[in-house]
Each structure stands twice: as C-alpha cells, then as structure tokens.
Amino acid sequence: MTRxxxxxxxxxxxxxxxxxxxxxNHPTADEVFSAVNEQLPITSRATVYNTLNWLKAAxxxxxxxxxxxxxxxxxxxxxxxxxxRACGRIDDVxxxxxxxxxxxxxxxxxxxxxxxxxxxxxxxxxxxxx
Amino acid sequence: MTRxxxxxxxxxxxxxxxxxxxxxNHPTADEVFSAVNEQLPITSRATVYNTLNWLKAAxxxxxxxxxxxxxxxxxxxxxxxxxxRACGRIDDVxxxxxxxxxxxxxxxxxxxxxxxxxxxxxxxxxxxxx
DNA sequence: TCTAAAATTAGATCTATTCTAAAAACCGTG
DNA sequence: CACGGTTTTTAGAATAGATCTAATTTTAGA
Ligand SMILES: [Mn+2]
Ligand SMILES: [Mn+2]
Ligand SMILES: [Zn+2]
Ligand SMILES: [Zn+2]
Numbered sequence: 001m002t003r004x005x006x007x008x009x010x011x012x013x014x015x016x017x018x019x020x021x022x023x024x025n026h027p028t029a030d031e032v033f034s035a036v037n038e039q040l041p042i043t044s045r046a047t048v049y050n051t052l053n054w055l056k057a058a059x060x061x062x063x064x065x066x067x068x069x070x071x072x073x074x075x076x077x078x079x080x081x082x083x084x085r086a087c088g089r090i091d092d093v094x095x096x097x098x099x100x101x102x103x104x105x106x107x108x109x110x111x112x113x114x115x116x117x118x119x120x121x122x123x124x125x126x127x128x129x130x
Numbered sequence: 131m132t133r134x135x136x137x138x139x140x141x142x143x144x145x146x147x148x149x150x151x152x153x154x155n156h157p158t159a160d161e162v163f164s165a166v167n168e169q170l171p172i173t174s175r176a177t178v179y180n181t182l183n184w185l186k187a188a189x190x191x192x193x194x195x196x197x198x199x200x201x202x203x204x205x206x207x208x209x210x211x212x213x214x215r216a217c218g219r220i221d222d223v224x225x226x227x228x229x230x231x232x233x234x235x236x237x238x239x240x241x242x243x244x245x246x247x248x249x250x251x252x253x254x255x256x257x258x259x260x
Numbered sequence: 261t262c263t264a265a266a267a268t269t270a271g272a273t274c275t276a277t278t279c280t281a282a283a284a285a286c287c288g289t290g
Numbered sequence: 291c292a293c294g295g296t297t298t299t300t301a302g303a304a305t306a307g308a309t310c311t312a313a314t315t316t317t318a319g320a
Contacts, residue, residue, distance in 0.1 A: 008266060008317050029307080044269050049308060065195035070307085082240055097236055101247055102229035108221065109254035110212055117231055117247050124239035138286060138297060159276080174300045179277065198308095200276085261320100268315065279304065286297070 007054065012036065012043050016051045026064050026071040026090045066090055066118075080117040086126035093119060142166065142173050146181045156194050156201040156220045196220055196248075210247040216256035223249060 007013070015036045020027070027035070033048045052072060055061045062073040066083055071090065080093040098117050106112075122128075145166045150157070157165070163178045182202060185191045192203040196213055201220065210223040228247050236242075252258075 010267065010316075012268075042269080044271095045307095046270085046309080046311095047268060050267085053309095063198070065198060068193070068195060068200055070198050082236070082238075082242075084240075085243070091238065091240075093233070093236060098231055098233045101231055103223070103227060103247075103249060106212070106223060106227055106249075108212075109257065110214075110221075110249070111251045111257060112212075112249050113215070113251040115247055115249045117233075117245055119233060119236075119240070119242050119245045121243040122241045127239065127241060140285075140298065142299075172300080174302095175276095176278080176280095176301085177299055180298090183278095263318100263320090265319105266315105266317070269311105269313090271311090273310070274308080276307085277305080280300105280302090282300085284297105284299070286295105288293105288295100290291100290293080 011040055012047050013051050015039050015043070016048060017055070020055070020061060020072065020074040023072075023074055024092075026066075026073050028069055028071050032072065064090065078114070078116075080119065082119040082121070082123070084123035084126055085120055086122055089123055091123070093117075141170055142177050143181050145169050145173070146178060147185070150185070150191060150202065150204040153202075153204055154222075156203050158199055158201050162202070194220065208244070208246075210249065212249040212251070212253070214253035214256055215250055216252055219253055221253070223247070 016032060019032060019035045029045075029049060029052055032052065033043070033045055036043045036048060052061070056063060056072075059076060060074075062076055064071045064073045064081065066081075067088060075092055078095045080095065080098050082091045082093050083089075084091075098119075101115055101117065103112060103115070146162060149162060149165045159175075159179060159182055162182065163173070163175055166173045166178060182191065186193060186202075189206060190204075192206055194201045194203045194211065196211075197218060205222055208225045210225065210228050212221045212223050213219075214221075228249075231245055231247065233242060233245070
C-alpha cells in the first residue's frame with residue numbers, strides 16, 4: 001500500500017497510509033485527519049484530502065457512501081458491506097459470504113461489470129437483550 | 131404520495147410532490163429546486179429541503195447516495211439500482227430482476243433485515259459503438 | 261551540499277445543507 | 291367574509307465538508 005507513483009514519501013503520507021492500513025471501520029476524512037494529527041499535530045486538512053484523493057485515484061483505497069457520509073475503505077478486494085441501522089457501523093462482508101447474485105431480465109441493454117450488496121440490520125452489539 | 135400527516139397542503143409542496151412523482155432519475159435537491167422554480171419562481175431552497183426531509187421522515191421518499199451525491203428516490207418499494215459508470219445515471223432495478231441473495235457464514239451475529247444490490251456498468255446509451 | 265521539483269500549510273473559497281427571524285398564507289370559527 | 295392563531299415560506303446568515311491558492315518548506319537525486 002505504500003508504492004510511489006512519481007510521488008515523494010513524506011511523514012504525513014506515511015502516517016495516513018499507516019492509519020488506513022490498520023483501519024477496520026471505514027473512516028471519514030475527518031477521522032483520518034484527527035488520527036494523523038495525534039502523531040503529527042500540524043498536518044493540514046488539505047494534505048489529508050489530497051492524499052486520500054491520490055490513493056483513491058491510484059486504486060489503493062475506495063470510497064463508501066452511507067447515510068450521506070463519505071467514508072474510505074482500505075479494503076480494495078471485491079467485497080460487500082453490512083450496515084447497522086442502530087449504531088451505523090459498517091462491516092466488511094467477504095465476497096464469498098454472499099452467494100452469487102443472479103440478475104436477469106434487466107429492463108435496458110446495460111452491461112453489468114460488477115455489483116455489490118449492502119446488508120442492513122442490527123449488529124451483534126445492538127441486538128436487543130433477549 | 132400526497133397524503134398529509136398533519137401537514138398543510140401548499141402550492142410549493144404540491145409541486146415538489148408532483149415533480150417527485152414523475153421523476154424517474156433520482157433527482158438531487160437542487161434538481162427539485164430548479165424544477166419547482168420553473169413553475170413557481172420564488173420557491174426557496176429552505177422549503178425544498180424542508181419538504182424533502184418531511185417526505186423522507188414520512189417514508190414517502192428515500193435517499194440514495196452515489197458518487198458522493200445525495201439523491202432522492204420516489205420509489206419506496208423494495209428495489210435495487212443500476213449505476214452507469216460513464217454518465218452516472220441511476221436506474222431502478224426491480225427487486226425480482228435480481229435473484230434472492232443468499233448470505234451465509236457472516237462473521238458476526240448480525241441480524242439481517244434487508245439488503246440492496248447496486249449493479250454497476252455501462253448503460254445502453256454509453257455502450258461503445260460496436 | 262545544492263537545487264529543481266514536489267509537497268505542505270493556513271486560510272480563503274466553494275458548495276450543500278440547515279438555521280433564523282420576519283412576513284405571508286392557511287383555515288376553522290364567529 | 292373577516293379575524294386570529296397557527297403553520298409555512300422566504301431571504302439570507304450560519305455551518306460543515308471539501309477544494310483551491312499562493313507562499314513556504316521538504317524531498318531526493320546529482
Ligand atoms: Mn469495506
Ligand atoms: Mn430507485
Ligand atoms: Zn450496531
Ligand atoms: Zn451511461
């Protein structure tokens with residue numbers, strides 16, 4: 001996740017990439033900004049946004065949109081998501097955990113290249129107490 | 131789609147609801163604002179946003195997030211979406227056009243209540259010319 | 261070490277949305 | 291039909307997320 005592409009390595013970029021590598025919770029840009037600033041307290045928002053955009057363009061992270069928020073996903077493998085309606089957490093769901101989606105009889109002449117499934121419900125922690 | 135819920139009917143609300151009823155393209159708030167202002171040129175953004183939020187709270191429209199934009203969906207039936215990667219259009223995909231999604235072996239103890247599928251690719255109009 | 265190119269910064273700007281307070285419209289009642 | 295309390299609308303201010311800018315600093319190769 002750290003290969004350069006005509007880019008220079010800097011402490012800011014290193015921290016952003018490291019934070020994303022460990023992130024399991026689809027952080028927002030602001031969460032990345034806060035985390036990086038705990039280590040390097042003068043890091044600017046512009047650098048965080050620029051770096052996130054470059055990583056995205058380089059295909060090293062993805063964006064996830066949920067509940068009107070833009071979040072970043074360091075997992076670039078083909079996978080799905082589970083969203084808890086109570087706490088809002090977004091968990092990865094392995095591609096193979098969901099059986100092949102069979103789409104047929106689509107109205108137009110679309111060419112389907114990929115798909116993703118969003119499962120919604122209550123996560124384990126938000127389950128009512130029996 | 132026009133039932134009141136303790137709300138008064140006004141020309142602005144009527145136009146917003148009518149526009150949404152006919153909308154097939156998941157309009158943004160600004161597109162609703164523009165369309166309504168062609169008929170009633172002094173309608174304010176605040177009214178458009180307020181009305182959209184009420185309709186959403188009343189379950190008469192839904193929100194769709196794609197490419198970082200908030201869009202509104204007058205189709206409240208259970209359905210999926212197709213997103214064209216070239217032109218960005220979002221088409222409804224009937225729930226029955228997609229075979230049942232079988233999810234198994236999920237990591238946690240989530241309770242799945244619903245799911246939706248986003249199909250991605252090229253729409254008919256954006257298909258390369260053979 | 262030197263230097264050109266690239267990156268960072270603070271703050272300005274832009275865009276989408278919400279908030280606010282005053283004016284206008286609505287509608288049941290007299 | 292006019293009244294008056296309540297609801298709604300409006301313009302513009304305020305807020306939040308994201309991008310842009312121009313000046314300064316850093317990087318990394320020679
Ligand atoms: Mn993910
Ligand atoms: Mn739809
Ligand atoms: Zn939860
Ligand atoms: Zn298209």
